[in-house]
Amino acid sequence: MASTLIAVDDAIQHMLSAVAPLQRIEVVDLMAAAGRVLAEDQIASCYVPPADNSAMDGYALRFADAKAPLPISQRVAAGQASQPLRPGTCAHIFTGAEIPLGADTVVMQEEIVLTAFDDVCVPSDIRIGQNIRPKGQDIQAGQCIIKAGTRLDYRHLGLLASVGIAQVSVFLPIRVVLLSTGDELVQPGEPLKAGQIYNSNRFLLQGFLQSQGVEVVRFIQVRDRFEETLTALEDAADSADLVISTGGVSVGEEDHVKPAVEALGQLSVWRLA
Ligand SMILES: Nc1nc2c(c(=O)[nH]1)N[C@H]1C(S)=C(S)[C@@H](COP(=O)(O)OP(=O)(O)OC[C@H]3O[C@@H](n4cnc5c(N)ncnc54)[C@H](O)[C@@H]3O)O[C@H]1N2
């Protein structure tokens, strides 16, 4: 009978080719988006960092001006807008603050010497561009930062927030009904009588499905009766995108899932190798 068995990979291919991806979409706040699957590519509409900023507390200046003592013409802290730098001067600047237009170098405050007039003298071994985090170093505007189909985790939330995205389109979860068949099944927590066995499949499946972001909308347990199995399958199909049943698929008199499926539709994959 080996020739009637279907290889697992073939069965998976067969089932995948028979279904279409669900396209139900909703918009959720970023805080509620962890674990959800993105429905659209996410494009950055701004740069990160949004402007050149200082990696150090110190003095921003034009590299070309660095040889002479430089009077301090402005003070810029993080969160403040800066003014264009007056030629021949420097700006007292703090970590995270925007580099004034015209400045191209930052010297740490530990490395400078103040003259008697509070002008700033910088060492001779500075490099142009030092201690500046350039605009767009992390992300460029227009760049796709996350592709549709990505399941969002905490790292994606941080990335989306960094470009100011507050809401995202995500797919609604797949709705699954779990159907356990078998007169012998008992829920954990109940006493186990002769002939009975604990329903472990339900917990295994439900736990796995939930970990995959699937919504288990209902659990049904049926006894080994044809009518009961038929009714349960019909009910389940009404409220679910997918019904997963366990048990009742052998070939004995007590196995009603196969005839019930055939009575309601068609069985297209049967007997796996
Ligand atoms: N002259 C010196 N300057 C600095 C020294 C030093 O030894 N001498 N040490 C540097 C080191 S090391 C560090 S670390 C930083 C620490 O500075 P801050 O604590 O002021 O930096 P942050 O406030 O953490 O900002 C860094 C950067 O990140 C941005 N930021 C801050 N919070 C958020 C947030 N919630 N979301 C997004 N981005 C955030 C902030 O704007 C800055 O660009 O000091 C060096 N300086």
Ligand code: MOO
């Ligand atoms: O070394 Mo800082 O103090 O974390 O970048």
